[in-house]
Amino acid sequence: MPAAPVRFLVVLDADSTLIRNEVIELIADEAGRGPEVAAATEAAMRGEVDFATSLRSRVEVLAGVPVTAFARVLARIEPTPGVHELIDAVHDRGGAVGVVSGGFHEILDTIAPRLGVDVWRANRLATADEALSGLVDGDIVDAAGKAQALGEWAAERGVALSRTIAIGDGANDLLMMAAAGLGVAFNAKPAVRAQADVVVGPVDLSEIIPLLP
Numbered sequence: 001m002p003a004a005p006v007r008f009l010v011v012l013d014a015d016s017t018l019i020r021n022e023v024i025e026l027i028a029d030e031a032g033r034g035p036e037v038a039a040a041t042e043a044a045m046r047g048e049v050d051f052a053t054s055l056r057s058r059v060e061v062l063a064g065v066p067v068t069a070f071a072r073v074l075a076r077i078e079p080t081p082g083v084h085e086l087i088d089a090v091h092d093r094g095g096a097v098g099v100v101s102g103g104f105h106e107i108l109d110t111i112a113p114r115l116g117v118d119v120w121r122a123n124r125l126a127t128a129d130e131a132l133s134g135l136v137d138g139d140i141v142d143a144a145g146k147a148q149a150l151g152e153w154a155a156e157r158g159v160a161l162s163r164t165i166a167i168g169d170g171a172n173d174l175l176m177m178a179a180a181g182l183g184v185a186f187n188a189k190p191a192v193r194a195q196a197d198v199v200v201g202p203v204d205l206s207e208i209i210p211l212l213p
């Protein structure tokens with residue numbers, strides 16, 4: 001079914017933007033490797049290493065985690081304060097909300113519809129015998145993949161790029177922030193703050209409502 005036309009499009013990153021957590025760290029906790037993966041994720045979000053290479057090596061650490069662990073991970077997810085207010089405000093004003101994540105469909109497919117997100121895209125974790133194999137399934141959603149998702153979702157809904165807003169915290173959000181009409185650094189790393197059109201400091205997504213068209 002083709003997407004209905006909307007007035008504008010807001011695209012959020014997932015980890016540390018839509019939600020307070022970094023999901024890969026929560027899954028790594030299930031493998032007893034949380035701190036090591038957290039350090040590697042932090043470096044990737046600061047833009048110090050290539051995202052796709054970093055993601056592949058971090059996902060290798062997850063090998064052997066049973067898929068039943070996703071229920072425990074989901075229970076630990078904390079939506080970011082203000083997320084319901086922001087999403088309601090976008091819908092009230094005739095806009096659509098997308099989420100694009102360097103994290104994983106296995107978690108986002110539950111979280112995104114609960115929060116009222118209209119469209120989302122993320123990476124997929126390969127499994128074998130009901131456990132993670134340590135590989136990413138398919139193409140990796142990296143910085144270019146995020147910008148591509150924003151462009152596709154806008155085109156599908158008849159929205160000019162000038163009427164898109166991209167919100168993120170990490171270095172892999174910079175390309176979609178540059179492609180969007182407005183790039184918002186939220187809860188963001190220094191390199192992201194430096195290149196954003198707008199910096200939102202408080203970790204409260206309702207702070208973005210006044211920026212909506």
Ligand SMILES: [Mg+2]
Nearest residue numbers: 013015016170
């Ligand atoms: Mg993030």
